[in-house]
Amino acid sequence: MTNYEEMSPAKVRELIREQTITGPTAGMSKGFAQANLVILKKEHAYDFLLFCQRNPKSCPLLDVTEVGSFKPNKIATNANILTDVPKYRIYKDGVFTEEVLDASDYWDEDMVCFLIGCSFTFETPLLAADIPIRHIEEKCNVPMYKTSIACEKAGVFEGPMVVSMRPMTYENAIRAVQITTPLPAVHGAPIHIGDPSQIGIQDIDKPDFGDSVTIKDGEIPVFWPCGVTPQAVAMQSKPSIMITHAPGCMFIGDIKDTTLSIF
Template sequence: MNIYETMAPTDLRKLISSGQISGPTAGMAKGYTQANLAILKREYAFDFLLFCQRNPKSCPLVDVSEVGSYIPTTIAKDADIRTDIPKYRIYRDGVFTEEVTDITEYWEEDMVAFLIGCSFTFETPLLEAGIPIRHIEENCNVPMYKTNIPCVKAGVFEGPTVVSMRPMSSKDAIRATQITSRFPGVHGAPIHFGDPSLIGIQDIAKPDFGDAVTIKEGEIPVFWACGVTPQAVAMQSKPSIMITHAPGCMFISDLKDEKLSVL
């Protein structure tokens, strides 16, 4: 994955749209914001935008397209959201039906694309502070879990908060809380650490999305609200069609992570 770390977002998007990259994007284009995707038809767009507004820790918006536009103009003027993500998931009436690498043939004229900030953004400053990121060390996808923390409902949209988990020492957890607090636009501070059962996670070794990672002796799991939350919400709220990125396979934008830092 190292060769992609210093590559420009626009070049990576070309490799992705041409099918040369089709897997997780963690660690790519270091310093640039990656985003989760949710595409909905216009009839659901206000409710979903309201859902994001009411659940900013899970759904921090970094861009929303105009109705019918597949170009995320604010964060990547030359991108095409239908081709520039390695893998997409199609949900029909809340049921995951297929995984594809291109959604051009699925696009409809009244669709709206929501780009949602991703915890990858704060991983760079965590690494720079000397805090190890296990799923990067183990070269796999970050583990994600459905919790028993309900999102605030908006119109037809409701469902549980999904969290991403990074194991670390207590000392690192304190520093990580400070660092991620600087990024309220990409999930912000953790929402929980320690006992997973307190937020409804029964088995930490079995994530609902992504891959399990090693939790070493003396480490605690630290949980951040995760942009996969809209996928869990889609399953429960059953819009006729919803398109998302596949877990870990994000949109790589031209936005610098530092732009999302408040301090």
């Protein structure tokens, strides 16, 4: 099996561009920041930028391109955001219409790309602290859930916060809070630990996005705000068109995750 973990972001992006990699990117290019993607027309860009400012835990912005540019120059060189994500989702009028491996056909000159920090980034320091990451162990996508936590509205954008979940021992949950706290650019500390029903999750075995993972005896679920939130919000807010990454299939930038720590 190819060792994507040790591969450079540029090389992984190349394999994505030629559609060799078409699935979740967790664990790839260890130590480099991964990002969620939202592409909108300029007419919705102010509202969305404000939405991110008002909901920094779920939508911490790493990069915003100029209008008409698909090059996220702040976090990567020689990247094309329309081809360098393994899988895209197209939303028209709030409806998820298709999943594609190349978003170029949907691009318009009046579009803006928003790159949002991703929790895969902090999995590197969690692994370094010997905290096992279940979805990496089980070679599947991280489980993600819509919650009853309402995002703060901005213009047309409103909807529920989406969270990602990692089960761990109680001791590791405390350590994970410590490790992720100085990383607000990739969601920071967990938003919830324990009882899923407290945040409106009815069945922990049925995630709204991604895959279900095993929760072992003696483990509790730990929930982080998730960059898939804009997709749940898009369904409710119905912009004419919105291009996003497919959940778990991220853009991998050239910046090291250590540079995102406030320490």
